[in-house]
Amino acid sequence: MFIAEGIKVISEFIEAGFELLYLYATDANLFDNKELNPILISEQELKKISALVTPNNCLAVFKIPKTKLFSDSGLVVALDDIRDPGNLGTIIRLCDWFGIEQLFCSETTVDVYNPKVIQSTMGSVSRVTVVYGDLAKMLKTTSLPIYGTFMDENSIYSEDFSKEGIVIMGNEANGISEEIGFLVQHKITIPRFGTIQKTESLNVATATAIVLSEMQRKISGK
Amino acid sequence: MFIAEGIKVISEFIEAGFELLYLYATDANLFDNKELNPILISEQELKKISALVTPNNCLAVFKIPKTKLFSDSGLVVALDDIRDPGNLGTIIRLCDWFGIEQLFCSETTVDVYNPKVIQSTMGSVSRVTVVYGDLAKMLKTTSLPIYGTFMDENSIYSEDFSKEGIVIMGNEANGISEEIGFLVQHKITIPRFGTIQKTESLNVATATAIVLSEMQRKISGK
Structure with missing residues (x-):
């Protein structure tokens, strides 16, 4: 419950x-x-x-509904060990906004039925299918292209995104783990602007917002 | 202090x-x-x-440094009554990442020296000039183009952004106020995707992330 x-x-x-x-x-x-x-x-x-x-x-x-099975199709966001309930809630709201139907969470990701997650999704969680499972195992068997966000890789602005695919967002402190990083086919980065460039990283929820906006802009041809 | x-x-x-x-x-x-x-x-x-x-x-x-004066140039983010310290902190971090040099806050916006803001900026506040003042007055006298985010206006993906300008983000519950809305020349919207389209709105910090990414992508020609 x-x-x-x-x-x-x-x-x-x-x-x-x-x-x-x-x-x-x-x-x-x-x-x-x-x-x-x-x-x-x-x-x-x-x-x-x-x-x-x-x-x-x-x-x-x-009542917590029966766990849905992961469907190997469409646009999928996968979370590698997201710990903060507020971040998970914000990411679910973003998935709902950007029409992402499935969110795959590693087993170490915070529980979606945590009261703080439920409240911060503002109801979006009822419209996004959230599946928990072995992320490495899923990535090894998927037929979808695998994207992952890292520091200092290819700019998301020049990346071509396919209409279906999995985009992985990493842990708040450590990013995507080494094990999962090996399975990523397209390493992407949100470029920094300005002259000082000292910001160490973006919060994972804001990074997800930027990546999903850019993916959907490209895919929809807007 | x-x-x-x-x-x-x-x-x-x-x-x-x-x-x-x-x-x-x-x-x-x-x-x-x-x-x-x-x-x-x-x-x-x-x-x-x-x-x-x-x-x-x-x-x-x-020691709180002397207030800097607002310079009517470059890319500026302006906040109309942002109340949550975590949101202000995240927006400052985003300004730092996207090379926005000035953040103009309405007098009703949460104090940048609030301990929760200082901690959530992760040091970015030391690199972004934050100015508090009468937002309506500033907008009435600026020579810069004024952009503002609303529901159901022109898509940010088809909007042309000039190299200098002010982008206004509104209050968490009410968006941009009527008084400020009248002063906006370019009303922009982050489009929703997917078939259900029930998400009421995006969190103001994630919306800022998407707008700044799209502005800088266009301006830099990437």
Whole structure:
């Protein structure tokens, strides 16, 4: 099971077909859909079960759906050991925005049902298929081209992206691991601009934003 | 005065010429530069003065430098009421990466010397000129073209960007305010991809990443 908080996030999960197990609210008339019929609780009680510093006015418990199988097609983002829940949440929101249907997470990547991830995706997680598994094994058997982001490789602006493919983003501190790096066929880099050029790296979520924008711009011919 | 924590962040501020007022460390031999001579304190004492949940091993107090004047030239990012310290920190890091020399913040934007901003910039704040002021007034007098990000306007991929200009990013919840919106000459949008298209918006820091990448790609002719 996992929890989601706030009318907006909860409504998006219900709409996406997730199985609602329990719904708690501090106000009986919070939801337009009268069939929802939340269990009334006090603000004090909500505070006890909420994962938020400033609790909302409702909390839902959903059933974690059956794990979907990875489909070896389309555009895929693969994460090699992303640890920060906020980064995973932002990346899921980006996948949703840029029409990426599958997100493959290494087994060491933070859990997508972590309350902080669920809240920061703003409901996007209900529209992106997230699969956890052995990343090296998947990369060894895929028929898709494999892209990965590194420092000082080919500029993403001159790279040709194919219509289907896997793009790997690495760990916050260490980037893509050596084992996974060996399996990357197209090593790409976001170029730095300006004269000083001392910034050590970009945050992984902002780097994902730039790569997905550039990939989709090229693929769509815009 | 403002505080900075950790060897890396402190060293970048020293190197950038900021005036160091006090330096505290839990280990006398932490810094290679022996002239620094930190004041030895216990981990308990550091915990009391640190702004971090998990304190580092050193903390410095720097003097806030004199406010620089805004120069009406080059590429400028302007922020209309950004409230989250993490977002401001990430945007400063992006400005540094993409060679944006000036960041103009509306007076309601979070303080750049907020400890959370300083830590999340990873030292980039020492290389980007950050100016606070009346955003509407500046926009009314500038000779630079004014770009602003909105929903459902011209795609950034088909927009021509000039070599100098101001790009405005709006508040986390409300976007660019009406008053500022009236002053924007080029309204631009990051297009959505995919078939579902339900994502309501992108986080302001990831949107800034995409816009700066696309601006610099076009301007540099890459």
